[in-house]
Amino acid sequence: xxxxxxxxxxxxxxxxxxxxLGRRPSGLPGQRRSTNLVIYFVALILxxxxxxxxxxxxLGGFRTNSEITxxxxxxxxxxxxxxxxxxxxxxxxxxxVGNSTIAAVATTLFVVALGLMAAYALSRYxxxxxxxxxxxxxAGLMFPMxxxxxxxxxxxRSIGLTNTLGGVIVPQIAFALPITIIxxxxxxxxxxxxxxxxxxxxxxxxxxxxxxxxxxxxIPGVIxxxxxxxxxxxxxxxxxxFILNSESAYTxxxxxxxxASRYAVDTSKVLAFTSLSMIPALIFFSLFERRIVGGLTxxxxx
Amino acid sequence: MTSVRDEISTGPSAPEGIGTGGGGALLTPPPxxxxxxxxxxxxxxxxxWMTRAELALLLGPALIVFVxxxxxxxxxxxxxxxxxxxxxxxxxxxxxxxxxxxxLSDPDFHEALGHNAFIVVxxxxxxxxxxxxxxxxxxxxxxxxxxxxxxxxxxxVIAEVVVGIGWGLILQSAGGLNSMLDxxxxxxxxxxxxxxxxxxxxxxxxxxxxxxxxFAVILFLAGLQGxxxxxxxxxxxxxxxxxxxxxxxxLPLLGPTIRIWAFLSIIGSLQLFDLVxxxxxxxxxxxxxxxxxxxxxxxxxxxxxxxxxxxxxxxVMFLISLAVALVYQRFVLSRDTAGALTGASALGxxxx
Numbered sequence: 001x002x003x004x005x006x007x008x009x010x011x012x013x014x015x016x017x018x019x020x021l022g023r024r025p026s027g028l029p030g031q032r033r034s035t036n037l038v039i040y041f042v043a044l045i046l047x048x049x050x051x052x053x054x055x056x057x058x059l060g061g062f063r064t065n066s067e068i069t070x071x072x073x074x075x076x077x078x079x080x081x082x083x084x085x086x087x088x089x090x091x092x093x094x095x096x097v098g099n100s101t102i103a104a105v106a107t108t109l110f111v112v113a114l115g116l117m118a119a120y121a122l123s124r125y126x127x128x129x130x131x132x133x134x135x136x137x138x139a140g141l142m143f144p145m146x147x148x149x150x151x152x153x154x155x156x157r158s159i160g161l162t163n164t165l166g167g168v169i170v171p172q173i174a175f176a177l178p179i180t181i182i183x184x185x186x187x188x189x190x191x192x193x194x195x196x197x198x199x200x201x202x203x204x205x206x207x208x209x210x211x212x213x214x215x216x217x218x219i220p221g222v223i224x225x226x227x228x229x230x231x232x233x234x235x236x237x238x239x240x241x242f243i244l245n246s247e248s249a250y251t252x253x254x255x256x257x258x259x260a261s262r263y264a265v266d267t268s269k270v271l272a273f274t275s276l277s278m279i280p281a282l283i284f285f286s287l288f289e290r291r292i293v294g295g296l297t298x299x300x301x302x
Numbered sequence: 303m304t305s306v307r308d309e310i311s312t313g314p315s316a317p318e319g320i321g322t323g324g325g326g327a328l329l330t331p332p333p334x335x336x337x338x339x340x341x342x343x344x345x346x347x348x349x350x351w352m353t354r355a356e357l358a359l360l361l362g363p364a365l366i367v368f369v370x371x372x373x374x375x376x377x378x379x380x381x382x383x384x385x386x387x388x389x390x391x392x393x394x395x396x397x398x399x400x401x402x403x404x405x406l407s408d409p410d411f412h413e414a415l416g417h418n419a420f421i422v423v424x425x426x427x428x429x430x431x432x433x434x435x436x437x438x439x440x441x442x443x444x445x446x447x448x449x450x451x452x453x454x455x456x457x458x459v460i461a462e463v464v465v466g467i468g469w470g471l472i473l474q475s476a477g478g479l480n481s482m483l484d485x486x487x488x489x490x491x492x493x494x495x496x497x498x499x500x501x502x503x504x505x506x507x508x509x510x511x512x513x514x515x516x517f518a519v520i521l522f523l524a525g526l527q528g529x530x531x532x533x534x535x536x537x538x539x540x541x542x543x544x545x546x547x548x549x550x551x552x553l554p555l556l557g558p559t560i561r562i563w564a565f566l567s568i569i570g571s572l573q574l575f576d577l578v579x580x581x582x583x584x585x586x587x588x589x590x591x592x593x594x595x596x597x598x599x600x601x602x603x604x605x606x607x608x609x610x611x612x613x614x615x616x617x618v619m620f621l622i623s624l625a626v627a628l629v630y631q632r633f634v635l636s637r638d639t640a641g642a643l644t645g646a647s648a649l650g651x652x653x654x
Contacts, residue, residue, distance in 0.1 A: 021398045029512035039439050046436060047453045049518065054456065056478055073482035114479035121357050133361065140368060143376050146573040147620045150603050150612040152371065152391065174371035177364055207356055230620040235461035237576045242604070253463040257580060260467045267471065278464045285459040286452055 037242070054278075061272030066266050082285045083272035089149055093276065095248065100280075101238075103251055104233040112227045114173065115180030120210050122181065123188040124196070128236050134185075139180035140268035145239060153242040167243040168251070172233050180225045187221035188214060227288045234281050252277045328493065328629070350626030376620070379510045380588050383614035401614035410588065412614075414598040415622075417503060417591065424507050425514075425565055433515050434560070437522030438548055452525070462513075470496065471507050496581065502590035509577060518563055525559030526552065555597040561634055570625050575600070595619045 029271070059070060061083050076251065087093050122134050141218040152171055153162075161167030199209045237253045244250055250258065256277045260270045385393040405411050440450060457465065459617055472478040473495040480492040495505045532549045533555070542550070553560075575596035578587050584601045587593045593601075601618065603612015 001500050032642075036444070039442070039444065042436075042439055042525075043444070044448050047450065050454060050457060051514070053465075053468050053472060054460070056472055057464070060471070060478075073478040075483065087316060088375045091378065104320065104604070114364040114367065117360040121360035125353065125357060125360075127353070127357060133365070134372075137364075137368065140372050140574075143372055143620070144569070144573045144623075146575055146599075147616045147623070148372065148379065150352065150374040150609060150616055151382060154374055154382075154609065155371070173369045177368050177372075180385060181364070202568075210360075231459060233465075237462050239579070250410040253461050256463050267516065270467065271471070274464050274467050281459055281461065282456065284456070286328075300480070 003105070021154070024065050057278075058275045062274050063268050065266060065268050075140075080262050080268065083269050084276065084278045087270065087273045087276055092255065092259075096250050096277075099165060099250060100234055102254040103168050103172070104230050104234065106165070106169045107176065107233040108226050108230045110169070111180050112226050115177055115184055115225060116215065116218060116222065117210075118177070119181050119184035119188050120214055123185045124191075133179075137178050137181045140175070141182075145175050149238060149242055152239075153301060156243055159172070162243055163246050165249065165251075168236070168240050171239060171243075172229075172236065176229045179228065182269065183225050184218065184221050187218050191217050207254045227285075231281055231285060234284075247255065252280075253291045316403045321385075332631065349562070378612040379616045379620075381520045382610050385610040386608070387610035389604075395610075397610075401611050402618065404611070405615055405618055410593070410602075411595070411598055413588075414593040414595050418572055418574065418594050420503060420509060421510065421574060421594075422568050425510060425567050425571050428507065428562070429511050429515050429518055429567065430564065432511075433518035434522060434553075434556075436515075437526060438552070440519070441523060441526045453521065454519055456516065458516045458520075460513075461578055462576035465509065465513055466577050469512075472582045473505060478569050484614035486566075497586070497590050499589070499591040502582075502592050506578065506581075506592045510574070513577070514567070518567070521563050522556065522559060525556050529555045536634070564634075565630055568626060569623060572626065574618070591651070595622075 062079045156167040240251045240254050259273045311574050386397045387393040388397040475494050483492045533551050537551050574594045577594050578597050582592050587597050599615040
C-alpha cells in the first residue's frame with residue numbers, strides 16, 4: 001500500500017510543479033496552461049453535476065415544507081435547523097445507526113478473518129483440491145445476491161434468523177468472501193518465501209508465521225477488502241429488505257426508506273433524514289479513499 | 303495423497319488481478335504459488351496430518367459459510383423452481399417445467415427483459431465514452447487532484463436508498479428539476495420524468511450513470527496509472543500529437559481494463575434491482591416501463607407468495623447472466639489471459 005499511496009500523495013503535493021512534470025512534454029507552456037484551464041473547467045462541471053443532487057438533498061433539509069412546495073428548486077431562506085435536530089433527537093434514527101454499525105462491523109471483521117485464513121491456505125499451501133476450492137470461490141462472483149435472494153430468505157427463515165441482524169450478517173459474509181479471497185490471495189502470495197523460510201529456521205511453523213507475520217504484512221490488502229465490505233454492508237438494501245420486517249431491527253437504508261414513505265408529506269424532514277443517513281458512509285470513505293483507490297491502482301507489486 | 307510438492311505445478315493459479323492494476327498489468331498471468339521448501343521437505347506422516355489439520359482450520363470456516371449461504375441457496379432455487387410452492391411447509395406440488403413455460407410466455411417478463419437489455423447496451427454506450435474521456439482528462443497532475451477524485455467517487459459511495467429518494471424528489475412532476483427549468487425559461491422541456499413511459503427508462507439510465515460513472519472513472523484512472531509514461535513520451539518525441547498518443551498508445555493499453563469494466567457493467571445491468579425498486583416501487587415500475595428481471599422476480603415471487611415461481615425466475619436470470627458472461631469471456635475477454643475475469647470482478651460487483 002505504501003507504494004500505492006505514494007503516487008497519489010506526490011501528485012497532490014506536486015501541484016505547483018505539475019505543469020513541468022506533465023505527461024505531455026510537447027507544446028508550449030502557454031498552451032499547456034490553457035489546456036489545464038479547460039481541464040479544470042470540465043472537472044468543475046463534472047463535480048457540479050455530481051454534487052448537485054447531493055446538495056439538493058442536504059439544502060432541502062434546511063427548508064420548510066411550504067418553501068419546498070412553493071419553490072422546489074430554491075435555496076433555503078430561513079435555514080430550518082429543526083429538521084435536522086428533530087431527526088437527531090429521535091430514537092429510531094440512532095437505533096438504525098446502531099443496527100447498521102453492528103451489521104457493518106461484524107460483517108467486516110468476519111469477512112476479513114475468514115478471508116485472510118482461506119486466502120493464506122490457498123496461496124501458501126500446496127494440496128490436492130486447491131484448484132477446485134479456489135475455482136469454487138471465484139465462481140461465487142457469478143452468483144450475485146439478486147439471484148439467490150429468494151431461497152436465501154427461505155434458508156434464513158428456516159434457521160430462525162429472520163428479523164435479526166445475524167440473518168443479514170451471515171449471508172453478507174458469505175457473499176463478500178469471493179471478492180475478499182480474490183483480492184487477498186495475490187497479496188499473500190507476494191510475501192517473499194524467504195521470509196517464511198527465515199521464520200521456519202527460527203522455529204515458526206506455518207500457522208505461527210500466519211499469526212505473527214502474515215496478518216501484519218497483509219494489512220494494506222486487509223484495509224482495501226475491509227472498506228469494500230464495510231461500505232457494501234452499510235449501503236446494503238435488498239438483503240435487509242427480505243430479512244428484516246420489524247422496525248426495531250431496521251438498518252439505515254431500510255429505515256430511511258420507511259421514513260420517506262411514512263412522512264412522504266413532510267418532504268423537508270425526509271431530506272434531513274436522508275442527508276444524515278449518508279454522512280457516516282461519506283466520512284468513512286473520505287478517510288480511507290486513498291486506500292481504496294490505491295488498492296485498485298496497485299498495492300503490492302510482487 | 304501424493305507428495306505435497308508434485309501438486310505445485312498442477313495447482314491453480316491465483317490471478318494477480320487487482321494488485322498490480324492498470325493496463326496489461328491488471329490481467330497479468332497468475333504467479334506460480336510459492337511453497338515453503340522448509341516445510342514441504344519434512345513430509346513425514348505427522349507433519350502431513352498437521353498440514354491437513356491446519357488446512358481444515360484455515361479453510362473450514364470460510365468454506366462452510368460460503369457453501370451454506372451462497373452455493374446452497376442457488377441450488378435451492380434450482381430445486382424449488384420445479385414446484386408450485388407458497389413458501390410454507392414442504393414443497394410437494396411438483397409441476398415440472400410449468401413455471402418456466404409461464405415465465406417465458408409472460409409478456410411482463412419479456413418487457414422486463416427488454417428493459418434490462420436496453421440498460422445493458424445504453425449503459426455501455428453512454429458511460430463508456432464519457433468515463434473514458436473523463437479519465438483521460440483527469441490523468442495528469444492537477445491541483446486538487448485527490449479532492450477531484452474523491453468528489454467524483456461520492457455517488458458510488460452513497461447508498462442506493464439515498465440516491466433513489468433524492469433523485470425521486472428532484473425528478474417528480476412538482477420536483478426540483480422542473481421548477482428549475484421553469485426558472486430558466488425552459489418550462490417547455492419540463493416533463494413527468496418518472497411516470498411518462500416514454501421517458502422513464504431514460505431517466506433510470508441517467509440515474510444509473512450518475513451513480514456508477516465515478517466508479518468507471520476511478521477504474522480507468524487506476525488502469526492509466528499502470529501505463530508507463532515513457533511510452534507516451536517516446537511517441538510524443540517521435541512527433542505524435544496528444545490525440546494520436548491517446549488513440550494509438552494509451553487506449554490499446556487500457557483495453558483490458560475497459561473490457562473488464564464492460565463486463566462488470568453488463569452483469570450489474572442484468573441484476574439491476576435496488577434503484578428501480580426505491581424510485582418506482584413495485585407497481586409504478588411496470589406502468590412506467592422501468593421494470594427489470596429482478597423487480598419482476600420480487601413482485602411475482604416473494605410479494606405474490608409464489609416462492610416456487612420466484613425461484614424459477616431467479617434461475618432464468620442466472621442462466622441469462624451466465625450465458626452472457628460465457629459469450630463475453632469467449633469472444634471478448636479471450637484475448638486477455640484466463641483468470642482475468644475473476645481477478646478484476648473483485649473490483650466491485652455493484653457496477654452497473
